[in-house]
Amino acid sequence: MSGLYFGTLAVLMLAAFFAVRSRAQALANVAAAPGMRDVRYSLHSLPIYHGLLAATLVLLPMLIVFAVGSPIVIKMAETQALARLPAEVVSDELSRGAALRDLYNILTGKFQGEASAQLKGAAEALRSATSYGNWIVFAIGVALAAAALFFSIGHVSSDFRARNSFERIVKMVLFACATVAVLTTIGIVFSVLYETLRFFFDPALKGRPTVTDFLFGTEWNPQAALRADQGDIKTAFGFIPLLTGTLLITLIAICVAGPLGLLSAIYLAEYATPSFRAWAKPVLEILAGIPTVVLGFFAALTVAPLIRGWGESFGLDIASESALAAGLVMGMMIIPFISSLSDDVINAVPQSMRDGAYALGATKSETIKQVILPAALPGIVSAFMLAISRAIGETMIVVMAAGLAANLTFNPLDAVTTITVQIKTILVGDQEFDSAKTLAAFALGFVLFFFTLILNVIALIIVRRYREQYD
Amino acid sequence: MDAIVANPSSATAAAHVMPGSGFKVSARDCNVYYGEKHALKSVSVDIPDRSVMAFIGPSGCGKSTFLRCINRMNDTIPICRVTGKITIDGQDVYDQSLDVVQLRARVGMVFQKPNPFPKSIYDNVAYGPRIHGFAQSRAELDQIVMTSLEKAGLLKEVKDRLTDSGTSLSGGQQQRLCIARAIAVSPEVILMDEPCSALDPIATARIEELIDELRSNYSIIIVTHSMQQAARVSQRTAFFHLGTLVEEGETGHIFTNPNDKRTQDYITGRIG
Known part of the structure; x- marks a missing residue:
């Protein structure tokens, strides 16, 4: 499904790029024709920028629809499939996970032994719901891309500032990449900090040291606190x-x-x-x-x-x-x-x-x-x-x-x-x-x-x- | 000035004078090769003491190469080979027994782009005296630094910030700092390789004034692309072209009535 999605995306991008660029080129040719040297006809941006902008306008909505839509589809399909299973299976997180693994194994033919009719039914529901949802995502993506394509073709004109818009998008992409790197660092620091605070202050934790013990203690023997029933052993x-x-x-x-x-x-x-x-x-x-x-x-x-x-x-x-x-x-x-x-x-x-x-x-x-x-x-x-x-x-x-x-x-x-x-x-x-x-x-x-x-x-x-x- | 009056004004005439007879620097049949390239061809010239000699000529004509022979800076280029004889006060610069460190203490050099060390203004000037052990005490070193800055016309501008970095000065001040740095070693000859080409006209005028003042104590050789500058600061001028010394003589003579057609063409802007 995602193969079809991204294949379509590539085709639409190329179509947008070439269609819009050639349209802009046609305008430029008119402006450059002998006897037509008239500022009103000359393009503000080079044809390639019109093409690039159109391709980007097709790419971005399709990517966003896929990134947001796919997890939603999976979540909804799994919910529907689990609804067909007995309540005691669904209530516990561990057995729910095991049931889901079984369902996916049935769908991929890797299920060991004979599946019950109930499981098979649930698997079938999972399959159809996923496929149904994916088609909806596909339809929304293509619709948005087509809208972007027609919008771009309609917007090719001598004074449309395609270059400035495209460069603004490029700048935003670069900014997004830098932000991801910085946020990753901050995320790692905070996750380590959170677990560290748990180590020192989580009351449920047996054998946890005080901050002073940790920083100034001269003995290191973490094995002493290995098992929960050893809680009284000095760690x-x-x-x-x-x-x-x-x-x-x-x-x-x-x-x-x-x-x-x-x-x-x-x-x-x-x-x-x-x-x-x-x-x-x-x-x-x-x-x-x-x-x-x-x-x-x-x-x-x-x-x-x-x-x-x-x-x-x-x-x-x-x-x-x-x-x-x-x-x-x-x-x-x-x-x-x-x-x-x-x-x-x-x-x-x-x-x-x-x-x-x-x-x-x-x-x-x-x-x-x-x-x-x-x-x-x-x-x-x-x-x-x-x-x-x-x-x-x-x-x-x-x-x-x-x-x-x-x-x-x-x-x-x-x-x-x-x-x-x-x-x-x-x-x-x-x-x-x-x-x-x-x-x-x-x-x-x-x-x-x-x-x-x-x-x-x-x-x-x-x-x-x-x-x-x-x- | 006396030396100029006393000496004949063309290269051919100067060639008859034996090395060491009244001239500070003398070159005889000096050739420089960069690998296969013959960069300087049989140059013979005499440079008088306590005056300014200008080397002019188009780019790549060998004038900087010749300048760098005098304090053996070409030694640092592995493929460079020098033949012929260059003497300072009759002493052969390329003599095996001569220590290049002592030679360079006698022959100071100022470069095209100001290159103060990334140290304080004081340390920049004190660098040479320190490595040569000129000063026995801090007071003596202070004295050398102050005198050198004074002679380079920089003391008034920097005396309150001697600990600031040398690179914090303006381009013209940096170049005068480099001149003070060279003077601090008490050289007899100062070589200047296009010292004003990175400076604005006002800083250039300051440097030219300075060169004129320094003339009374040092023998100065200046390479320049500006013919006006050569005319303003020098007493004698040598014109280089394609690795040869075409003509040398009194500056006024070279610029008004050159003997060689090529010199004539260069100073009137037809070649170069």
Whole structure:
């Protein structure tokens, strides 16, 4: 049905476009004919704009009718079909859902076993009501499109401002797209916020912590509140060990990636020959394309045992899953973010800056340290912030290499866990979001979001404060 | 001014003078190649001390290329190759033993587009003295910065906002800041590559006045597309065409009675 609908839509749009454009073209030809050079006949808008406007006027009402009509049709058809079933089936939401699934299975021939006559009747009602409703939607859509088509043909005239109207529509479409993106962000934030508030304040929830317990507690053990009959067990939703774990791993990652990334960017941008740069930069960027799950088992199977081996030779006892292994590999992961972006901003510093410094007798390294890096600083800070955000949000590497133990420690040789890993651990395998354990994931998500937001704000302030603008 | 009176006024005559005899900068048989392209062909010229020499000619004639040979800015272009001899006070600029950092401290440069560093006005001027270690104390550095800004005619306009960014100034002020930055290193020669082409007429007039004042202390070489500007600020003028130095001599002579037909055609607007 929707195939027919959109096929008709396409045909009508094309018809509207070509009909209206050729009509406008005919008017334009008259105006351009020899001896007819008369302003009264020349078109305000080019024929193509008349055509585009007509096609849009056909498209929009048909789309709206479909978007609004289809759900209504489905809802009404399902209501009619369910009315034919016994009341006890319809009253409960779960059995209603199961009945609907049965009906759709009968219609698509996937129903297992022999359906009762009552079910078959209901299925038949569902089918006919849906089909009936779809035809009505189709009729309304085509009627509106036809009306738009005739309206457009009738409106082709020399002073009709088709271009302005079309551009206004384009602007509205762009605005709508931007709005969808912004609203999605706001929607996500509010849904996470809502679940977070439930986690802290829903009285029906067993074992929920207070906000203070969560933010300042030093023990994290969500498994304690797994089952409803364990309600009296002291739960542990202290978020501090996760925070220190996250910060520790991020810090190690930045200590690895910061110097390596920035210095390689300086080399690539200022010292490397063009031919070396031409292949070295893509190779570095490939590093960013390695799936983190691959880096994760590289960390767990190669780096962690290596570190453990080294530790043993120095007489150090290193956990086989350590923050150091995860941090090192995560550092490798974010090197390309820092090096590639920094390389771009260093290259964006105008050549005139370098010339100015060289002409004063500055050496290459003086020029880089004192002129180029300060000028590129805002971009470099953004590169670091992006890399830190990536590191904080990274999950797979930590799951594999740093373990799940929520130790409150700053020792990089211990196993630690991070906020993202706990979110993943809590939610894997669970379908119902009504225990304190699962809702804790939303609280963690909210805190994580809040932290990255703060980071971005700090970055913005740094960039504003130390921006050295060149022009 | 004495140097001009004392010296012969055509390129051919100047070629007889040995390098280092009374001239600040001398070039002999200077060639520049950009890869395969022969951009500057056998240029020989002498530039007197404490005066302004203008290089004129159509775009791509090699005048900026030659200018950039004098402080070896062409070194930064990998495919560029320079042959011949350029001396400053008799010392070969392309001598292996010469340190390019010291050369550039002696030869300042001002570019076509004002290019102040994205630093404060003070730091812009202090940059050169700092990297060369000219000042032992903050007071000494302050002194250099103030004197340089004063000489560049900018001090009165910026003395209350030395901590503002150099890029916050107007185009003409930025160019004078770049001149102050060059002066702060106490160069002997100042190269100016079309210093007024990005400026409005009023800012241009300020820069030209400034060049005229600076003439008493420095040897100045200015590349310009404006023949009026060359006539206004320079004592000597050299005309470049298609990579060769066509004619060089006293400015008044070049503009009123050139020896070469090509110079005549250029200054009357028939070529270029």
